[in-house]
Amino acid sequence: MDPARPELRLFVLHHAGGSHVPFRHWPARLPDTWDVRLLDAPGHGHLMDLAPIPDAGRLADFLLRVIEPAPEVPYALFGHSMGALLAYEIACRAVERGLPRPVWTGVSGRPAPGTAGISAAYGELSDSALRDRLKRLGGTPGEVFDDPDLWAVFAPIIRADLRVVEGWRPRPGAGPLPVPLSAFAGADDHAASAARMAGWAEHTEDFLGLRVLDGGHFYFAPDPGPLLRRVERDARTALAATAHLL
Numbered sequence: 001m002d003p004a005r006p007e008l009r010l011f012v013l014h015h016a017g018g019s020h021v022p023f024r025h026w027p028a029r030l031p032d033t034w035d036v037r038l039l040d041a042p043g044h045g046h047l048m049d050l051a052p053i054p055d056a057g058r059l060a061d062f063l064l065r066v067i068e069p070a071p072e073v074p075y076a077l078f079g080h081s082m083g084a085l086l087a088y089e090i091a092c093r094a095v096e097r098g099l100p101r102p103v104w105t106g107v108s109g110r111p112a113p114g115t116a117g118i119s120a121a122y123g124e125l126s127d128s129a130l131r132d133r134l135k136r137l138g139g140t141p142g143e144v145f146d147d148p149d150l151w152a153v154f155a156p157i158i159r160a161d162l163r164v165v166e167g168w169r170p171r172p173g174a175g176p177l178p179v180p181l182s183a184f185a186g187a188d189d190h191a192a193s194a195a196r197m198a199g200w201a202e203h204t205e206d207f208l209g210l211r212v213l214d215g216g217h218f219y220f221a222p223d224p225g226p227l228l229r230r231v232e233r234d235a236r237t238a239l240a241a242t243a244h245l246l
Contacts, residue, residue, distance in 0.1 A: 006035035008103070008239055009075040010231075011067055013083030014038075015109070016161035017140060017154065019045030022221065029228050035073075039063060041086075043157050052160035056168040060089035069100040074242065076104040076235045081192070081217070082165050084110035088203070091179050092171070101179055104238035105204075106231055108184035109192045109217055112199030113170035127155060134158070137191065138218040170203075180206040180238035184227060186219030187212050206241075208234050 010030065012023050020038035027036035041059060043052030053059040063086060069075060079087030084107035094101045125133065131145050140158075144150045181204035185197040194212045201207040211230045213219050220227040 005073060007031065007033040007074075008235060009035040009037065009073050010235065011075065011077050011087075012036065012038050013063070013077065013079035013086050014040070014044065015081035015083055016165055017134070017158035018082075021045065022218075023224075026224065026228065029224065030232060039066060041161075043160065052157055054160040054163040054167070056085060056089055056164050059164060060086055060093055064090050064093055064099075069094055069102075071100045074103045074239060075100070076106070076238070077102045078106035078108070078231060079110070080108040080220075081110050082161055084108055085165065085168055088113075088177070089168075091177055092174065095178060103180070103242045104208075104235045105177070105179050105181045106184060106234065107181065107197075107200055108220075108227075109186065109189060111192050111196035112183075112201075113203060114199065127151070130155075130158070138216060138221065174203075176203055176205045178205050180204065180208055180234075180241065182208040182230070182234040183210045184230070185210065185212050186215040186217055188215060189217045189219065191217055206238075208237065 008031075012020070012026060014020060014023065020040050023038050026038070027034075030036050040047045041053065042050035042062065053062060067075065067090065077087040077090060079085070087105050087107060091102050091105045093099075131151070134140050135145060140154075144154050181200060183197045183200040185192060185194040187194065194210060198210050201210075211227075211234075213226050213230075215222070
């Protein structure tokens with residue numbers, strides 16, 4: 001392998017109301033032959049100066065332009081919660097537009113299209129009720145809830161993300177994605193249970209399996225190691241299969 005060219009470029013997509021920050025240690029814990037890129041949606045993380053995009057299709061288009069798929073470097077996608085549906089939409093768009101497609105897509109903490117979603121009616125909640133539900137899910141720093149000024153900054157961003165998730169519908173008549181796909185679930189995640197995550201098998205031509213790990217919705221937060229080992233294994237399995245076809 002050309003030492004100047006990565007074995008794989010992995011793009012990681014965050015959850016609603018989140019950013020790249022919870023994943024900041026991932027590049028150091030994945031193979032050093034990989035180029036791991038942590039994406040932020042507009043209005044989040046490094047892109048806080050941009051207006052949020054409250055539409056899944058438009059947001060997927062934006063992120064696809066950021067990714068800029070190139071045939072000389074294989075790439076993969078991993079998304080958690082909102083990031084999972086965006087990873088799926090990005091992969092679908094790459095296939096439909098004849099762009100280099102990802103060699104692998106990992107979806108985590110987001111029920112398969114056509115199943116009950118994690119954010120049902122979240123957008124209609126009062127601030128108090130929304131804070132309570134987000135606290136139960138985890139993944140949002142406690143100071144955001146405790147500081148009224150911080151909540152005033154982040155609440156509109158969180159609500160915009162919830163509109164992305166709640167307004168998203170799978171395209172009618174879409175066939176299975178011709179990209180290997182793995183699904184990841186927390187064993188105690190009632191919003192995106194293993195049973196709901198298993199439905200992703202119907203949306204790919206090559207389902208690598210449902211991986212159930214200990215924990216709730218943010219099962220990987222205390223220790224991402226078990227998840228990263230599965231990500232590495234599945235992505236490399238898909239990459240090897242792709243190389244075999246070339």
